Amino acid sequence: MSGNITFTMIKPMAMRNGAGGAILKMIQDGGFEIIALKMKQMSKSDAEEFYGIHKDKPFYENLVEFMTSGPIIAAVLKKDNAVEDYRKLLGSTNPETAEEGTIRRAFATNMTMNAAHGSDSDENAIIETKFHFKDDEIFN
Numbered sequence: 001m002s003g004n005i006t007f008t009m010i011k012p013m014a015m016r017n018g019a020g021g022a023i024l025k026m027i028q029d030g031g032f033e034i035i036a037l038k039m040k041q042m043s044k045s046d047a048e049e050f051y052g053i054h055k056d057k058p059f060y061e062n063l064v065e066f067m068t069s070g071p072i073i074a075a076v077l078k079k080d081n082a083v084e085d086y087r088k089l090l091g092s093t094n095p096e097t098a099e100e101g102t103i104r105r106a107f108a109t110n111m112t113m114n115a116a117h118g119s120d121s122d123e124n125a126i127i128e129t130k131f132h133f134k135d136d137e138i139f140n
C-alpha cells in the first residue's frame with residue numbers, strides 16, 4: 001500500500017463542533033477513498049507516542065492534552081499521491097493562512113485545534129495507520 005495511502009484524524013474540537021461528517025464529505029469529494037474508519041478517544045500515552053516527534057516543542061503538553069480531550073475520527077485514505085494531495089486539502093497548519101477551500105480554513109479553531117491531522121510522508125502514513133488500525137480493519 002506504499003505511496004497511495006495517508007492517515008488522518010479529525011481532531012476533538014472539530015468533533016465537538018459537529019464537523020466530522022462535513023470533513024469526511026470534503027475528503028470524499030476530494031477524490032479520496034476511505035479504506036478504514038473508526039471513532040475513538042486517544043489515551044495520554046497514545047497521544048504522547050503519536051506526537052513524540054514534537055516532545056521538545058513548547059506546545060507539546062498542550063497538544064497532548066487537547067488530543068485526549070474527546071473522541072477523534074481516525075481514517076485511512078487512498079488516492080494516487082495521497083500524502084501530498086491530502087496535505088493540500090488540509091491547508092496550512094496555521095488556519096489563519098490556510099487557503100480558501102481547505103479543511104482547516106473551513107473548520108479549524110486555532111493552531112492547536114486545527115480540525116484534522118494528515119501524515120507528512122509515505123513512511124509515516126504506514127506507521128500511523130498501523131498505530132490506529134489492525135490489518136483486518138483496513139479494506140484496501
Ligand code: ATP
Nearest residue numbers: 054059063092093111112113114116117118119120
Ligand atoms: P498534523 O501533524 O496535525 O497534520 P502539521 O503536520 O500541519 O499538523 P506539525 O508541525 O506536524 O503540523 O504539528 C503537529 C500539530 O501540533 C499541529 O497540527 C498543531 O495542532 C500543533 N502545533 C504545531 N505547531 C504549533 C504551534 N506553534 N503552536 C501550537 N500548536 C502547534
Ligand code: MG
Nearest residue numbers: 117118119120
Ligand atoms: Mg505533522
